[in-house]
Amino acid sequence: MPNLEHPAYPADTLLHLESLMPCRESQVSMLLSIFGERQQFSFPSIFIYGHTSSGKTYVMQTLLNTLQLPHVFVNCVEYFTSRLLLEEILIQLQSCSSETEQTSHVPCDNFNDFVRLFKQAVVSRKLQDQTLYIVLDRAEQLREMEANILPAFLRLQELTDRNVTVVLLSEIVWELFRPNTGCFEPLTLYFPDYSIGHLQKILSQNHPPEYSADFYAAYINILLGVFYMVCRDLKELQHLAVLNFSKYCEPVVRGEANERDTRKLWKNIEPHLKKAMQTVYLREISSSQWERLQHDDGEPGQLKGLSAHTHVELPYYSKFLLIAAYLASYNPVRTDKRFFLKHHGKIRKTNFLKKHEKQTICYRVGAKNRTEGITKERTVNEGNSNKCNVTKINGQKTSNHLLGPKPFPLDRLLAILYSIVDNRVAPTANIFSQITSLVTLQLLSVVGHNDQLDGPRYKCTVSLDFIRAIARTVNFDIIKYLYDFL
């Protein structure tokens, strides 16, 4: 007895549908009842949302294909302009019902043309007596097209006066779509994530022909035990399952264990899966490399992942430029004197801080004083020094490294460069071009370059570890020059 019921379709079709789309029965039956029978007008627009790989696209595709409903399926990422999108819909419409070769392609520049051409197409394809479905996958892209596209699609039924339903599929909620000017509210439908049980059921469905379903289900169980914490993407899990299955079967193939020896099999596969989670799942090494490793029984240790190659070789002055940029980004301007002037005197950090912090704090407390009145002036001043200490500690805690890099002008960069490089550096064209190439390498970034004449401002985008590695190669103790580590 099928869970799905619908007067328009025979029971075995519905049963088939159910087997194709496990764990999505309620959504499918909901959709079926909205769709109604072929000739009945359906709701003008339906908005379906749910997390990545919750079966939105798959359900829509299988439903429309199996029931052979006339439909157009378009991915909005692929057709990135409104013109491409509208033309694609028309082209698919032309080839949808009639099997004849597509006729000459008609340019369609705006929605007005689209409505006109759409009406013609529907009439010529004899689709008036049944609902036509237009499915727009990744519909969040529609928001980036012209403002009228989304509202127009939502009331396409009304605009064309034809039996058409637009289905929008998206990963984000409807609230983020709604234009300020208001629009026709579509019927929203939520696809919840698959639970672990669902995943188990779906993944076990496609077992390899050589092995029994139980054996494969046991394997999927182990797999989910390892990966469910980090990954719920059905597609990715499927991929991982296939990649590692041959390793799971190894003991069985070699005759060391039989198919029911789950403990032994688990012992064999578990460390392997953990390794896979650190490497192939993160795409540190590619799946084909992983398969080759498995095949040759090699250790994944031999193969370094992408992140292992962090070392970047730079020319000598580029290294210093980058170091100078880092210092300029993370040190406050007022400390430059202390770090880079030869005779800066004995200014310690505490002095520095006191002067600076005191000013701001006294200002704050002073403002408070005024409100409290002058009578308690003396007592407040005593408390003032206490407060100073408290905020000083707090002040020390706000490290510049937590706040991120700050922009600095070109002149400051060069000034710091001249003082950290031992020998004299001439400001040659080579130095300036190196700054530009550091920007193209994304090690520096330009901040607000609207005024070409004004000195350009940069930010250093590399991490502390990176810059320390660079500084080590030129024997420069960068920590000594960083205000945060003083």
Next chain:
Amino acid sequence: GCFVFKPSPKKRKLSQKTANYFGERNNASEDTDLRFVTCQSLWNQIKSETEQIQEDLNKQLFDNLVSFLRRSHSEFQEKTTEWTCRMKSREIPTAALVLGVNVTDHDLTFRSLSEVLQNNITPYIALLEAKDCPGIKNLIQKLMGQLMNCYIDVDSLEDEDHVQVSQNRIRCSMTSIISWYQNVTKKTDSETRSKKRTSSSRHWQSPPVVVIFKDMESFTTKVLQDFIVISSQHIHELPLVLIFGIATSPMIIHSLLPHSVSSLLCIELFQSLSCKEHLSTIIDKLLLTAQLPFKLGEKVLQVLINIFLYHDFSVQNFIKGFQLCVVEHFYSQPLSVLCCPLVDAKKRVNSLSRDQCENIRRLPSFRRYVENQVSEKQILLLTADNFLKEITQKLLEDLHVYHENYVSVLRCLHVFTSSLPKYPLGKQIRELHCACLENQVWQTEEYESFLQLARMLNKSDLVTMLEQCVEIFVSSSGKEFDKIVEKLKEFLTQFQELEEAFQERDGSVSAQKELQKKTDLYHLQKTLLELKESRRSRKLTKFEMLRFEVVEYIDSLVRAHLVPADHKTLHEIVYFNTASVLRGHLNAAPRVALHTSLNNPYCYLKNQALKNDGGNISNKAPDICIVYKLHLECGRLINLVDWLEAFSTVVTAAEGPNADATSSDQVDDIIHARFIQAVSELELLGFIKPSKQKTDHVARLTWGGC
């Protein structure tokens, strides 16, 4: 493609023109044509050699890439029915190609890469640059343009009209690329069926479409993500392979692409040779060889290497600098006609003109040579051209022999120095080469420490080094090496004998054995001290004697053959030594040049009136110079009225005190206009900009502005 078949006369005309330029400066000497031809042929030789080196160095990388591309889609084409292939999500094969930060060299690498791919894998290659692809639309457009063009290139021109549909009529989307691909493969398929099978066997039935992202770092994330998402949906219809050109580190992939996108890729890493190694090879093959007649002097080489190491890491720039040296040398040195293979040089010496002979006599190194001769010979050398030519031939030959010996001995010395701790004379052979060119290397402290360290080498190291040296000498073409080789081999046999003798009386190690027995600290210390004493007083062992001899011998070789080049007579002919010219050309200092031109216009204008004392401002200088000098005295904000006043004072100063008294408080209109023009010129050059902080003020943007 129509420019390829352009006839060559144009080219010839062009080179004639350059030849004319060549003679412009030294029109006195008539060898300019010959010099030009020599220069060209030398450069062509160098060029082909460097290209060959490049090809050899990239071979390994390209082979790996080709096999990766072969593999990438074959799996799916062969066994689509198998369970694993059915179930696995199909990723886009991607090669992450780490090329190093020398971005200027990448172009060449990509060009040769696409050539290799075209020959081996697929005709469908698209090279994309970030600056052409600000949006996904532009990317697809560019991709289509390149793919469809390459289709025309591959096929003959017969069906050109078929494909020539104007760009904007084609819908720029992935579907059109797919339909194009299906058309193309269908066509070639039917063609191959009609033709012989072998003709197109180098590409298989559905060759992959290779898309190369030249500068991965500069692409925006959005474009890359969209492209990958789109193409992953069509991977079944369009066998796409991506190649990411990465300059920094492969980490950039993860920082550019989120996991949901990078999980669509199947990324394999390929790393090219480091540019430092590349440079070493180039130096090894171009400079440390006696084949090329042209040599670089120490300072020049240092400039080129410094630019490479300190600034750009670009091998192409290094070669360009080398080219500049070649051209500059042949252009400025009239005697460079003799800078050619020895056989030709000897012939050319005979046909030297009087002027050229005088040129030889004027060479400082030749003068030194003359001074050391006996007086009759001196007179002959200075008066008889024929005698001079004879001697010149001999000297040139000497120079050639010197080079041959120099290279081998240098390599030999490098074998020793490169294995010593702390590398007293540098790790790379180029450092050693520079040190030897600079002055007599055996007088330096580093050499002293090298000798000391060499005297402490152990036997096995010494033997392997000697063996390497023998190999170097045997493989080199020098004639004088027979004796050296003999001597070295003799050393080796002596070591051999020593070892045999040592094995016979094995008992001598007893002292050491005793040492192991003693366990308490006091005794141990005592015996160690004794051992030390005995070692100091003891006579040198046979091995030590021999080692001493070897080091002495190497030292003598160095002293004999590694004489700096500028001690050699006639070195000016083959060595290019004017580093200042090179520095001026390659290491330009725009700020300094701008400052000098504005501060001291005489430097460029060469007008005697401008030649003056440092301090005061001459009114004969161009207006912009006056304005510039005045603005140097101001702070960050400059008052325009004051500035104008100062300007008019300077300009009218020359007219003297008898100038009109009435005009003193009213600035002349013409002067006013000149001032405004000069100020706007300064603004154009980026020295000042209008300020919004104060009215009638401009802000300084340069030195000391803040």
